[in-house]
Every structure is written in structure tokens, then in C-alpha cells.
Amino acid sequence: MLTAERHRIILDLLEKQEVVKLQEFVDATSSSESTIRRDLSQLESQRKLKRVHGGAALLQQKREEPSVSEKSTKNLQEKLEIAKHAASLIRDGDCIFLDAGTTTLQMIPYIEAKDVVVVTNGITHLEALLENSIPTYLTGGFVKQRTRALVGRGAVMGMEQYSFDKSFIGVNGIHLTYGYTTPDPEEAFLKRLAIQLSQQAYMLADHTKWNESTFSKIADLHEANIITSECDEELWKLYKEKTFIEVVKK
Amino acid sequence: MLTAERHRIILDLLEKQEVVKLQEFVDATSSSESTIRRDLSQLESQRKLKRVHGGAALLQQKREEPSVSEKSTKNLQEKLEIAKHAASLIRDGDCIFLDAGTTTLQMIPYIEAKDVVVVTNGITHLEALLENSIPTYLTGGFVKQRTRALVGRGAVMGMEQYSFDKSFIGVNGIHLTYGYTTPDPEEAFLKRLAIQLSQQAYMLADHTKWNESTFSKIADLHEANIITSECDEELWKLYKEKTFIEVVKK
DNA sequence: AAAAAAATGATTGTTTATGATTATTTTTTG
DNA sequence: CAAAAAATAATCATAAACAATCATTTTTTT
Numbered sequence: 001m002l003t004a005e006r007h008r009i010i011l012d013l014l015e016k017q018e019v020v021k022l023q024e025f026v027d028a029t030s031s032s033e034s035t036i037r038r039d040l041s042q043l044e045s046q047r048k049l050k051r052v053h054g055g056a057a058l059l060q061q062k063r064e065e066p067s068v069s070e071k072s073t074k075n076l077q078e079k080l081e082i083a084k085h086a087a088s089l090i091r092d093g094d095c096i097f098l099d100a101g102t103t104t105l106q107m108i109p110y111i112e113a114k115d116v117v118v119v120t121n122g123i124t125h126l127e128a129l130l131e132n133s134i135p136t137y138l139t140g141g142f143v144k145q146r147t148r149a150l151v152g153r154g155a156v157m158g159m160e161q162y163s164f165d166k167s168f169i170g171v172n173g174i175h176l177t178y179g180y181t182t183p184d185p186e187e188a189f190l191k192r193l194a195i196q197l198s199q200q201a202y203m204l205a206d207h208t209k210w211n212e213s214t215f216s217k218i219a220d221l222h223e224a225n226i227i228t229s230e231c232d233e234e235l236w237k238l239y240k241e242k243t244f245i246e247v248v249k250k
Numbered sequence: 251m252l253t254a255e256r257h258r259i260i261l262d263l264l265e266k267q268e269v270v271k272l273q274e275f276v277d278a279t280s281s282s283e284s285t286i287r288r289d290l291s292q293l294e295s296q297r298k299l300k301r302v303h304g305g306a307a308l309l310q311q312k313r314e315e316p317s318v319s320e321k322s323t324k325n326l327q328e329k330l331e332i333a334k335h336a337a338s339l340i341r342d343g344d345c346i347f348l349d350a351g352t353t354t355l356q357m358i359p360y361i362e363a364k365d366v367v368v369v370t371n372g373i374t375h376l377e378a379l380l381e382n383s384i385p386t387y388l389t390g391g392f393v394k395q396r397t398r399a400l401v402g403r404g405a406v407m408g409m410e411q412y413s414f415d416k417s418f419i420g421v422n423g424i425h426l427t428y429g430y431t432t433p434d435p436e437e438a439f440l441k442r443l444a445i446q447l448s449q450q451a452y453m454l455a456d457h458t459k460w461n462e463s464t465f466s467k468i469a470d471l472h473e474a475n476i477i478t479s480e481c482d483e484e485l486w487k488l489y490k491e492k493t494f495i496e497v498v499k500k
Numbered sequence: 501a502a503a504a505a506a507a508t509g510a511t512t513g514t515t516t517a518t519g520a521t522t523a524t525t526t527t528t529t530g
Numbered sequence: 531c532a533a534a535a536a537a538t539a540a541t542c543a544t545a546a547a548c549a550a551t552c553a554t555t556t557t558t559t560t
Contacts (some may be wrong), residue, residue: 002269002271002302002303002304002305003302003303003304003517004269004302004305004307005269008268008269022537022538031518031519032518032519032520033519033537033538034518034519034520035517035518035519037537037538037539038517038518045364045365045383046383047383047385048383053526053527053536053537053538054527054536054537123373123376123388126373126393126398129393130393130395130398133395135392136392136393137390137391137392137393137402137404138373138388138390138391138393138400138404139390139404140387140388140389140390140391140400140404140405140408141387141388141390142385142386142387143376143379143380143385143386143387143388145380145383148376148380150388150390152387153411154387154388154389154390154408154411155390157407157408157411158390158391158404158407158408161403161404161407253507272547281508281509282508282509282510283509283510283547283548284508284509284510285507285508285509287547287548287549288507288508291549303516303517303546303547303548304517304546304547
């Protein structure tokens with residue numbers, strides 16, 4: 001059996017089980033323990049998994065975007081409406097920060113303002129931005145394998161060179177007590193920084209993010225506006241005391 | 251059997267299986283191992299597949315590099331050899347700067363050293379780097395529309411955070427009196443900075459760059475080594491007094 | 501049709517991957 | 531906390547796969 005083939009089997013097993021014993025890999029591939037150990041070492045150094053005593057575990061990457069393909073058309077439509085509305089807030093001559101992520105990516109084709117300059121940490125945004133002839137600056141930093149987002153010290157320093165009229169930021173959770181949250185602490189730090197460097201920050205969230213909280217706090221509710229889609233009126237009453245909410249009609 | 255025919259069979263097999271053993275290719279095409287090996291090498295340098303010990307694997311990214319395929323085959327081959335040689339200079343654990351540009355891009359599939367970290371200002375390099383599981387940092391900065399290179403103050407600041415074991419830099423002109431040159435002053439400045447931040451800098455140039463000079467000076471000849479392909483002996487005698495030249499055989 | 505160029509398959513030393521073995525580290529158990 | 535058990539890392543011999551070379555065949559050019 002080929003090395004690449006074994007690696008595939010190993011990763012497939014992990015996808016199903018989260019944590020897998022060494023012996024299971026041995027059985028699944030009919031190779032020796034030595035070989036599997038070597039495979040696990042390699043895959044770990046490639047950041048494909050994490051070795052644990054007795055086997056290997058899936059990397060703790062709370063998948064931010066696996067849902068992209070899963071999500072219903074309706075949710076996609078919802079995100080698109082949010083993105084359109086967000087884009088309409090941009091004025092001629094604005095200097096904008098666009099956070100990495102699918103919702104902010106969707107904004108790009110709908111930016112109609114002239115002489116806009118964009119700074120982003122999302123490499124996936126680049127093609128769309130250049131296609132629309134929007135002058136673009138990248139923050140720099142470490143490239144996250146999974147999301148192609150720029151993070152780390154380099155990204156922080158890259159951002160600190162600029163200040164923004166408006167920033168548009170994706171969030172994974174909006175919560176009365178925990179504020180805005182996202183799974184990755186690195187990204188949370190950058191999102192927070194973006195808010196601080198902006199005249200006005202907008203948090204983009206579809207209805208599934210309400211009353212949710214994830215690992216890393218970005219900021220308190222009052223520090224940014226929320227752009228979201230139609231949702232429960234009762235819920236909003238509580239939040240509206242704390243921050244400003246722009247609602248996109250479906 | 252025609253070469254093109256074999257190549258099609260090879261790629262078709264890969265589409266079906268993801269990972270295919272050399273012997274399977276041999277059986278499917280009734281050719282010798284040598285021939286298949288040659289085919290796989292070619293297809294790899296065309297980024298149609300990835301060679302693995304024992305066979306070949308499908309690339310996750312099937313996108314082709316149009317700018318590369320335009321160039322003449324001969325010059326491409328020459329550049330490829332230069333790139334291969336450059337890649338072979340990288341040692342385990344090295345921290346590398348890869349300049350934007352097609353020649354440095356070609357190096358990536360041939361980097362065999364382990365635990366290499368790459369910093370680059372070439373956005374086009376990203377996919378290939380991540381494909382090879384190489385941890386990558388981007389410098390940040392302004393995105394040049396045409397070349398997708400990062401330039402400007404942001405790129406300078408992004409680079410100054412790091413120091414490199416080796417840097418690999420493309421040049422447009424090598425000249426006895428004018429030194430290394432390139433058309434864009436912004437890029438020249440970055441290339442110069444890369445040399446200063448590196449233990450050892452290598453300038454990559456095919457034979458068309460000799461005795462040429464373009465608008466912006468990068469550095470004097472002695473400040474970096476040259477990696478180039480076979481060329482006029484007389485010419486070299488002059489240059490060899492000034493700097494070290496590594497020659498790639500055609 | 502002859503000469504030149506390219507492609508092919510066999511041969512060669514060299515490198516790489518593998519599984520068994522042994523030594524070391526980590527975890528569990530009494 | 532120490533001894534036993536399990537898992538891991540390190541080493542090594544072997545077998546497989548590799549790149550490089552060369553003679554031969556096929557194709558292209560003149």
C-alpha cells in the first residue's frame with residue numbers, strides 16, 4: 001500500500017471517530033505499528049491531526065465553514081441579503097476593513113461606492129476585490145491552512161498601520177452577557193482590533209448566531225452595530241437596549 | 251502508444267482513484283516503468299498531479315497557471331531546472347523568503363526539506379505552499395493587480411518582522427556595472443530588503459537576463475549568489491570575480 | 501533516403517520505505 | 531511512590547522504488 005493511500009485512510013477514520021487507537025489504524029491498513037507511528041508523526045507535522053498517547057485525534061478546529069456546503073439555500077439567501085445590505089452602507093471614498101469569512105466575501109460584488117479602499121485578512125477575498133477593481137491591502141501574517149485567513153503577530157502589525165472608516169466583521173455568536181464571540185482566539189483578537197481601528201464597526205450575523213456563544217470573546221455588544229436578518233421580536237427587545245441593530249428584510 | 255495518450259490514461263486513472271501505484275500505470279498503458287516515471291515527472295511539473303513514492307496522487311487544486319503555460323517550452327524548462335536547483339539548497343528547518351514571481355513559484359513542488367517555514371510576498375505562491383503543507387507567512391501590503399505581488403510600506407513592515415536563513419529572488423537584469431536590476435522600484439526595494447534580512451541570498455535568472463539592466467537597482471553583484479543555467483563561458487569569467495555563480499546544467 | 505532528434509526500455513547504483521527488534525518514556529496499577 | 535504494563539522512539543537490515551545512464555528504436559527533419 002502506498003503512503004499517500006494510508007494517510008487518506010488514517011484521516012478518513014479520524015473524520016468519523018474524532019479519536020482513533022493505533023491498533024485500529026494497523027487493522028485498517030494492514031501495516032505495522034512502526035509504519036503507522038511514522039505516518040502519524042508526518043501527518044502531525046503537517047497539522048492534519050494530533051497525536052495522543054495510544055493513537056491520534058482530530059485537530060480541535062471547530063469548523064467555521066464546513067457548514068457552507070451543508071447550509072440550506074435559505075440560509076445562503078439570508079447571508080446574501082445581509083451582505084448586500086452591508087455593502088450598501090459603504091460610501092464613496094471609504095476605507096474599509098473586510099474580515100475573512102464567507103459573509104464578508106459575499107459583500108464584494110455589491111460594493112457600488114467609488115474610490116473605496118479595502119484592507120482584509122481574507123485571502124479568498126482577493127480575487128473578487130481585484131475583479132471589481134478595488135484597491136486592496138492585505139494585512140499579512142500566518143496563513144491558516146483551513147480558512148486561508150491571515151492571523152498572528154504579522155496580521156496584527158499589518159492592521160495597526162491603518163485606520164478605517166468602517167469595518168465589517170463576521171461573528172459566530174451574539175450573546176447578552178458574553179457579547180460577540182468566535183471560536184478561534186487568534187481571530188477574535190484581530191476582529192477586536194478591527195473594531196478599535198474603525199470609526200464604525202458592523203458585526204454580520206444570520207439568525208443562527210443569536211443567543212449563541214463560542215470560545216473567544218471579541219467585544220461587548222455596545223462596541224459595534226449588528227447587521228442581521230429578520231428574527232424574533234421578543235429577542236431583539238432585550239438586545240436593542242445594548243446596541244444598534246440593522247435588520248435586513250427577507 | 252502516443253505520449254499524449256498515455257498522459258490522458260494516467261490522469262483518468264487518477265481522477266477515479268485519487269492515488270495510483272506505478273505498476274497500475276504500467277499495466278494500464280503497457281509501457282515500461284521508465285516511461286511512466288518520465289510521464290509522471292512531466293505531469294508533475296505541469297501541476298497535473300503530485301508524485302508520491304510508489305506512484306502518484308491527485309492534486310487537490312486542479313487550477314492551472316495560465317501565465318506559465320504561455321511561455322516557450324524551452325525557456326520554461328530552463329527556469330524549471332533553475333527552480334529545482336534552488337529548491338535543493340533548502341535544508342531542514344530553514345526559514346526561507348520566496349520572492350513573488352514565476353521562477354520562485356516553480357521551486358515549491360521541489361522543496362524536500364522538512365520543517366521549512368516560508369515567508370513570501372507572492373500571493374500566487376500560496377496554493378502551492380499549502381498544498382505541500384509548508385507553514386506560510388505573507389508579508390502583507392498593497393496587492394499589485396497584474397502580478398498579485400505584495401508591495402509598499404505594508405510589505406516592508408511585514409518583512410522586517412522576520413529574518414531568513416536563505417532568500418530566493420527573481421531578477422530581470424544582471425550587469426557588471428549596474429548589478430541586479432528589476433523594472434519596478436517598489437519591488438526592487440523589497441528584493442533589496444530580502445537580501446539584507448537573509449544569511450544568504452540567491453538571485454534566480456535564466457540566460458536571457460545576462461548583461462541586461464532594467465530601471466531599478468536591487469543590489470551589487472557581490473551581495474548575493476546567482477543561480478543560473480548554462481551560458482557563455484567567456485561572459486562568466488568576468489562575473490566570477492565579483493560573485494559566486496551556481497550553474498544548473500541543461 | 502539519410503541524418504538528426506526524440507522517445508523508449510533495460511541496466512546500474514542510490515535512496516527511500518518498511519517491519520522487526522531493542523531501548524526509552526509514559527501511563528497505569530498495586 | 532514504586533513496580534508493572536503499555537506505548538513510544540530509535541536503530542537496523544531488507545526490500546522496494548528511485549534517478550541516472552545508455553543502447554536501441556521510433557519519429558521528425560532535411
